Amino acid sequence: MKTITSRDNAQYKDLVKLAGSAQARRKSGRTLLDGVHLCQSYLQLRGAPEQCIVGETALHNREVMEIVGALQAQHAHVLALPDALYNAISQVEHGVGVMFLIPTPERVVTEPLKVSAVLLDGVQDPGNVGSILRSAAAAGITQVYCSAGTAFCWSPKVLRAAMGAHFVLDIFENVDLPALVSNSQVLSLATSGYATQRLYDVNLRQPVAWLFGHEGQGVAHDLLALASHQVVIPHAGQVESLNVAACAAVCFFEQLRQNQG
Amino acid sequence: MKTITSRDNAQYKDLVKLAGSAQARRKSGRTLLDGVHLCQSYLQLRGAPEQCIVGETALHNREVMEIVGALQAQHAHVLALPDALYNAISQVEHGVGVMFLIPTPERVVTEPLKVSAVLLDGVQDPGNVGSILRSAAAAGITQVYCSAGTAFCWSPKVLRAAMGAHFVLDIFENVDLPALVSNSQVLSLATSGYATQRLYDVNLRQPVAWLFGHEGQGVAHDLLALASHQVVIPHAGQVESLNVAACAAVCFFEQLRQNQG
Known part of the structure; x- marks a missing residue:
């Protein structure tokens, strides 16, 4: 010492x-x-x-x-x-x-998406990014791709919020998400309040690339248009939106529920 | 003016x-x-x-x-x-x-629990409390009861994170949660990594009092013992726990899924 x-x-x-x-x-x-x-x-x-x-x-x-x-x-x-x-x-x-x-590992994307993954497009809040990484790891999703505008995953705040999830994940940063989604070999799903298909009505017993966006503006329009599905998490109250990390948790665990069901 | x-x-x-x-x-x-x-x-x-x-x-x-x-x-x-x-x-x-x-409304508990509710036992982080209020409101749950050790719901940070959910909720603070749970006329459910019953195997097509605890220690042992059910959200990865707000979102929306299914 x-x-x-x-x-x-x-x-x-x-x-x-x-x-x-x-x-x-x-x-x-x-x-x-x-x-x-x-x-x-x-x-x-x-x-x-x-x-x-x-x-x-x-x-x-x-x-x-x-x-x-x-x-x-x-x-x-x-x-x-x-x-x-x-x-x-x-x-x-x-x-x-x-x-x-x-x-801090710097990973470069070399292959198209073939397994379930999380794609973060401009998620700003380090606590949200950390919580999403933690939920993904708990749900068995190990691939994470972040746009340049997303909070830096290896910042102290993200690390604290993720509680060690980083160490079981492959995290790619500064990723060209439109290119990744365009070339994806798996379903790409984005949640949207305007979608008509319910999350629960999609067959999630297959790999899914989950797309989440900026806390205020959501996923960028051009990227959203590339997603293979837009789905809604049905609401019951007067409040119409969820925190992005809460939304991600609902999606990941619905996929896990279907897979284990 | x-x-x-x-x-x-x-x-x-x-x-x-x-x-x-x-x-x-x-x-x-x-x-x-x-x-x-x-x-x-x-x-x-x-x-x-x-x-x-x-x-x-x-x-x-x-x-x-x-x-x-x-x-x-x-x-x-x-x-x-x-x-x-x-x-x-x-x-x-x-x-x-x-x-x-x-x-800031000060509400006093005068009646036993009869409808779905959220019970927060020592949830510390204002961002987590706000996210839970937001998810509850979105899922149509309108009753919130907080122990003395939970973050003050009307603080600026909680208000910001809840994005207006406060205004559709009845929020009770400084509540004696053990007394509330003991007298509850509805199921009381707490999530626990040690439980054997899966969240998805409980009939949630009925009012549920959802119990969530401190970020590190969870729900206090004496309170946990009073819950009518302890349930686990099954995991798939090496990371075994979820952020409390992510956990709450999964629970509220599983109840909504069952009710709408």
Whole structure:
């Protein structure tokens, strides 16, 4: 285990930059996972991180000790920081004091869609994107494709909301969704309040590319026109729309219900 | 229309307090709706607010003009503020510049549950609470009961996330949920990863009290034990849990699907 005690240390300064700037994270192709749950999930599903960073006090926490122990057995890099230095780079208030520095995979689309997938067109809110990733992973959907206008999936807020879903998903960002949908070998479904076909009346016992859009404007018109089906989730109240993440959950689990039924 | 131009005006100072402090809002039993969509919804569903507050520039916006016109026809109170004063009390960045000051209804439980309802036990995140209210309203469920530990429903964040759902719902706060569930005349259902009965195998063609709990710990054990059913939403992936608002959406719309099926 290495210890840094000076704020002027070059490696520490890099961490400060990474913690504070979305641009720095994108540029370096790395991000920070903050908190025990995310670190445990990563370790279990993806193995050792590039580096594990712990606060001094956290070294006495049982869960953190287990993580650090497992990493040291694998000769992985562990960096200990005085609490003041640790807290300056942590985004979690009252967190336990453990972070992983990990590479953010950059995937390039090379094949047409052949299995169920989630396509996000300009979904803005990191909490919504995270919740959608979490629901997809829970429903067994593993492919996620995001347009350039969608929130960056590896931001701390999306990571927190997704609760580890990232590590079982293949996430593609900055994707040309119209091209992807045009070449898709599976059904592409978008929900729309104007559609007449009910979600429940589509045969979902087959792979589906689920298309969700911007919180206010929905899926872009030209993209919507390319979808093979537009479906409506029937409503009963005076309120006519659902939050996009709630809508996605209803769709994914309707597909799962039909498949398990 | 009244205009205030001084920051020292007593009425303006009250608005500043209300905008900045959750405690002030609770104490005065009033809150602020910020933005065109919320104000339009309120006007349509509940009528005139206690007061409408507009920024000077917003008076030239077509949608704001329509709202102000409708209110003036009803002799309702409209207050115009210079943009600088308006922006100091607005919580919406780059908003259009219209707010309603409204009373927050305090409802007291006097009857046992007889119709479908949502029961929130310590749901912390305002975005989750708002999304659940929105989904409930869309599914035609109009009764909402919150424990003391649940996020305050009339906070700006919950109001924004619920997109006007509040105005079609009867919301009860600080409710003794164990007493409510014990006396319920309808099924009470809680989701749990440990349950064996599937959501889809329960007959939901009847009123249901849906019980959802804290994001981390779920429904409190003593309350969970009082529920008439514990059900599981079957999963397919390695990720075993859903965001509470996603979970609620799946439940409400499964009930609606069964009722419409």
